[in-house]
Amino acid sequence: MINCVIVDDEPLAREGLANYVKEVDFLQLAATCENPLEVINVMDQHQIDLIFLDIQMPKMNGIDFLRSVQNSPMVIITTAYPSYALEGFQLNVMDYLLKPITFDRFFKSANKARDYHRLVAKSVAADSQKSEPKADYFFIKCGSKYEKIFFEDILFVEGMQNYVTIYTRKGKYITLLNLKNLEQNLDSRSFIRVHKSYMVSVSKIEGIEGNEIFIQSHLIPISRNYREQVIEQVVNSKLLDKNRGLI
Secondary structure (H helix, E strand, O other): EEEEEEEEEHHHHHHHHHEEEEEEEOEEEEEOOOOOHHHHHHHOOOOEEEEEEEEOOOOOOOHHHHHHHHOOOOEEEEEEEEEHOOOHHHHOEEEEEEEEOOOOHHHHHHHHHHHHHHHHHHHHHHHHHHHHOOOOEEEEEEEOOOEEEEHHEEEEEEEEEEEEEEEEOOOOEEEEEOOHHHHOOOOOOOOEEEOEEEEEEEEEEEHEEEEEEEOEEEEEEEOOOHHHHHHHHHHHHEEEEOEEEEE
């Protein structure tokens, strides 16, 4: 939803734009104002995403308002004067509507604002995800107790129908969970499926011989279906070749 405000000194113009706003389901009218000084107060009290702004108004015209406001919301100019168009776009307005404004032209302009609003929202969300540190642990329920498991501590995981046993440096934990669900929450670069019933931590692998993986005192089977992928991901990328060194 885009919260918007209408700024125009003409009552009929405000009413006409307000009726248009009501017809657009992604617009929410927060206020109507007679001049830019009023909208400043509205912006202090509400989150405003879009301003429909007239230019020729008493006290302060729309262009002067745009010059005076830092971090302005999106602005669509609504005016009877085409001569301000270049100046308006130099001030980064979203669109420039000439009165009398048809609903079709208004709707196209509103859609342009919605597309930009979505783009900014996605960008902000992406930046937020990048800045948030990724959790290095998760919790599982073992009986009546919730156990904290650090990814770094996991040696391997064994699936048993609707249960999994998670083997860690500290011990093993059995929980009601299937291996597929757990796999979806493990980093595929750090953990690899080696068997329909086993996943292992790549960094904990101490050796591979035949169809078995060595991790501490444990021997984990490699099934035929996964062997090629295991050798490629775990061995080949770090294999020292006698002629070329590290491949």
